[in-house]
Amino acid sequence: MRKRYNGSPIKTIKAINRFFPYIMPRRCDSVVYVNIDIEMDNALAYLKKLNEGKPKEEHIKIFDLYLAAIHRIYLERPRLNRFIIGRTYYQRNEHVYFFVSKRDINFDAEERTIGLKLGPRDGLFEVHKKARAEIKESKTGKSDKSDEKAVEVLMKFPRWFITAFSSLMFRLDQNNRMPKELAETDSMHGSAYITNLGSFGVTTPPYHHLYEFGDTSIFFVIAGLIKKAIVDQETGEIKVKTVVPMRVTVDERISDGVYFNNAFELFNSFIQDPTKLETFPENQKNPYPHIVVKKKKKDKSKE
Numbered sequence: 001m002r003k004r005y006n007g008s009p010i011k012t013i014k015a016i017n018r019f020f021p022y023i024m025p026r027r028c029d030s031v032v033y034v035n036i037d038i039e040m041d042n043a044l045a046y047l048k049k050l051n052e053g054k055p056k057e058e059h060i061k062i063f064d065l066y067l068a069a070i071h072r073i074y075l076e077r078p079r080l081n082r083f084i085i086g087r088t089y090y091q092r093n094e095h096v097y098f099f100v101s102k103r104d105i106n107f108d109a110e111e112r113t114i115g116l117k118l119g120p121r122d123g124l125f126e127v128h129k130k131a132r133a134e135i136k137e138s139k140t141g142k143s144d145k146s147d148e149k150a151v152e153v154l155m156k157f158p159r160w161f162i163t164a165f166s167s168l169m170f171r172l173d174q175n176n177r178m179p180k181e182l183a184e185t186d187s188m189h190g191s192a193y194i195t196n197l198g199s200f201g202v203t204t205p206p207y208h209h210l211y212e213f214g215d216t217s218i219f220f221v222i223a224g225l226i227k228k229a230i231v232d233q234e235t236g237e238i239k240v241k242t243v244v245p246m247r248v249t250v251d252e253r254i255s256d257g258v259y260f261n262n263a264f265e266l267f268n269s270f271i272q273d274p275t276k277l278e279t280f281p282e283n284q285k286n287p288y289p290h291i292v293v294k295k296k297k298k299d300k301s302k303e
Helices: 015-023 041-051 062-076 124-140 148-154 159-174 180-184 257-272 297-302
Strands: 007-009 031-039 082-085 088-092 095-102 111-118 192-196 218-222 226-231 238-251
Touching (some): 031 257, 041 238, 041 257, 062 124, 062 257, 095 124
Antiparallel strands (some): 007 088, 031 238, 082 088, 095 111, 218 238, 226 238
């Protein structure tokens, strides 16, 4: 088995789970859709207080909060950062989140795809700093990290060549032979793809599909803020809350329903108390404490 630049094959997958890619070989065969409404009143109050007195360009944005919360659940629930290629389970060894940045807030504005790479100790403020830097660079037109440029060049060729090239890239990727330089420029090779439709006023977001090409196992679609009547499950009392609808598409093969549900409850807990995203527990070490991956030969020589 050839090594993969962004992940290590997992040796501890149970037999029944290893069988799933044979009966569900494609991501579209194993896709699950999750509908979540996140209460935002606490988060909005937090951001208002946090940004008070600061210049507008230094404000922590609501999207920064989403990014930080998603990154945190990936750190604390590492199975989310798995993917399946060539019927083999991999644990991704990096955290990179893709999203689209537009130069202006309108539907016809030019887009740039951003791949935000984060570290195991990046909290809210670090995420804000890195995300704003990438977004600012994308708006200047100087960024060359988007996969748009590569596609623009490819689409100048005849259709037969584009078809053959696409088929070749898919086969190379499935066999871990795709050049790292090509994979790193492709937005379908990442921990998650995040679409923030709230910036366009979308309040009824659609579910997004997963791509067969690449190795992205989860797709987030986040809408804008709306008012909604919420029933208190303990008292039965009805209150009007500010919520954000979120649609999540996942490859169910990478984990089970209980694990996913727990991860999204954890996401909600971070949004309800964003101060948790500012720092990390002192005893937090390896973001993958319970995942055993195949060790590289060079690691054995150091033992």
